[in-house]
Amino acid sequence: MSEPLYLAPRLEPRLASLLDSPAFLHPLVTALGSPLNLVLPDQIADNVRAFRAVYARHRLGGRVLYAHKANRSSALLRRLAATGPAAAVGVDVASLGELQHALGAGLTPDRIVATGPKDPDYLWLAARTGVTVAVDSPAELTSLARLVERFGLPRVPVLPRLSDFAAPGTRVLTRRSRFGTPAADAGPLLDLVEKHGDSVDLTGVSYHLDTMGLAEKAAALDGCLRVLDEARRRGLRPRCVDVGGGFGVDYLADxxxxxxxxxxxxxxxxxxxxxxxxxxxxxxxxxxxxxxxxTLSVYPAHRPVAGPRYLDELLAQTAPSLGRPLATLLLENLYDLHTEPGRALTDQCGLTLARVLEVRVTAAGERLVRLAANARDIGLEDHGLLLDPVLVPAAPRPEGNGGPPAGSGVAAGSGDAAGSGAGAGVGVYLLGNLCLESDLITRRLVHLAHEPRPGDLLAFANTAGYFMDFTADHALHQPIARKVAVHREGDTGPWSWCLDEQYWPHLTAGDDA
Structure with a gap:
């Protein structure tokens, strides 16, 4: 028999401890149903601090802006609002609903950047409240200026979004984007800013590239700095560069x-x-x-240079046309740096639980495990992520039959992480609860240290960034996952929970400002 092929999730202490608490997890699913999403609000505060440490290392100011589209959670957003200092932490919203959610979660307008495609309602509320608007095109800037003029509003801070960068003397292939104004057209865009100077205040420029390439992002930041130099020559007073997100996550333990x-x-x-x-x-x-x-079309689940480390690497890059480290150029020009991590700020911030309903063996010997969830609830493969779930048995497994693999972060006798080669392992396909042939939670043969049984839970770790509710719907009248916030006092206290929408930081964590 071939050796099992594990893809064990990377588990940091807080998430590992939660998975090592079956007596807490099983009653939650019994009470609230399967599937069930759990978020860890205190983890997002830790992640913000890790990004801020990179800022401090390079002596840079600016804000870490949580990309709200990564997760709909109220608990994560409210915990972010209580994480400070306020001048250093905020949120990037990409819709009218997200803007309303952020304001209702306690984030003041000066901590909010409105991005994404904007309809008139979204643009009006952004202008009315005075949040910073990342304008996507000259037409959007004109529409914003007209709203300000029509309603007699104060000048709105704007961050024009640029794209299609080309650094002189370098050959960096850039992926075309349907968003933003080409950097080559920055001159006419600045003309428009000057024309509407009574309505908008150019605070800087921004970009967001759909790429993991450091060289491409370095070329974009280099291009932004050159546009800011032109803005200053015109007498404008830009103060920052927003480099968007795309910092990534390392999902695997090994x-x-x-x-x-x-x-x-x-x-x-x-x-x-x-x-x-x-x-x-x-x-x-x-x-x-x-x-x-x-071409292998999956997310690179093993990314050792990800999150804050990726930002550190980006800032250390030499600007292609300016010939000096990017962090040095930002510091010398007194520019603040804004970042918009979504996936990276929700790293280790949650998991999705699903109950095993049935285990059967086909005539060909394949083990099929049907879960009380579907592929839309657990969007791992929808986003190209191949990752093993963690088995949380309803009853302890006998000793000597596998056990948790090395590096899983899960203690023996509790949840058996699908990790390294401990025990012979068993290969299974995970099926959803929809009456569709295509409803496979994994098209990959998943190896677990033990064969799951009805009533066991499978925990899909690290799903808070895009995998919880980005694709969830009520197909075939199946319920979608409820969401709860879990927290504890210190590192060893008992776990507590509340419904996501009932979580408020003053009840648990206090204010970090």
Whole structure:
């Protein structure tokens, strides 16, 4: 029999401790149903502090702005509002509803940046409340200025969004974006800012690139600095650069597992080993006459340079045209740096629980595990993330039958993380509860240290960033996951919970400002 191929989740102490609490988790699912989303508000405050430490290391000012679209949670947003100093922490909202949510969570307008496509209602509330508006185009800037003039509002701070950067003398391939104004057209955009100078206040410029490439982001920041130089020559007073998000997360406990799995997947697609996926699914790859074709279309689950470390690396890059470290250029010009991490700020901030309903074996010997959840509730594969769940048994498993793998962060006798090669392991396919052939929570053969049983829970770790409710809906009248906030006093106190919308920081964590 082939050795099991694990992809164990990386678990930091707070999340690992929660997963090591079956007596707390099982009653929650019994009371509130499966699937169930859990968020850890105190973790987002820790993540903000980790980003702020990078700012301090480079002696930079500016704000860490949580990209609200990563999660709809009220608890995470309210905890962020209580995390300070206020001048250093805020939120990036991308819709009218998110703007209303942020204001209602206790974030003052000076801590909010309005991004994303804007309809007239969204633009009006942004102007009315005086939040900073990341304007996406000359037309949007004009519409904003007209609203200010029509209603006699104070000048609105704006951050024009730029795109399509090209650094002189360098060859950096950039992916086209449907958002933003091309950097080559910055001159006419600044003309428009000057024309509407009584209505808008240019506080800086912004970009947000759909890429993980450091070189591409460095070229974009270099381009922004050159546009800010032009703005100053015109007598404008820009004060900051907003570099957006895209800092990433390292989801895996062991990078070697990722290398081994992707290698074995290619071998399986070429017919050199037993299949690893349902019906030969290749995640963008396919085998043709002994040759591998296509591109592996998955998120790089092992990213050692991610989150705050990625920001640190970006700031250390040399500006392609200006020839000096980006952090140095920001500091010398007295520019603040704004960042908009979403996935990275929700790293380790939550998990999704699903109850095992049925385990059956097909005539071909495949083990199928049906969960009280569906692929829309647990959007891991929808976003290209391959990651093992953690088994939280309803009753302890007998000793000597596997056990939690090394590096999982889960103590023996509680949840058995699907991790390294402890025990023989069992391969299963995870099925959803919809009456659809396509409702597979994993198209990948998932290896667990023990065979799950009805009544057990599978915990999908680190789902707070985009995987909880980004795709959830009420298909076939199946309920979507409720969301609860969990917290504890100190590192060893008992876990407590409340419904997400009932969480307020003053009841638990106090104010960090």
């Amino acid at each position: 990078g070697a597992q990722w290398e081994r799995y992707t290698t074995e997947l290619t071998r399986a697609l070429l017919g050199r080993r037993p299949p690893l996926t349902w019906e030969g699914h290749g995640y963008g790859l396919r085998g043709e006459n002994g040759t591998l074709r296509g």
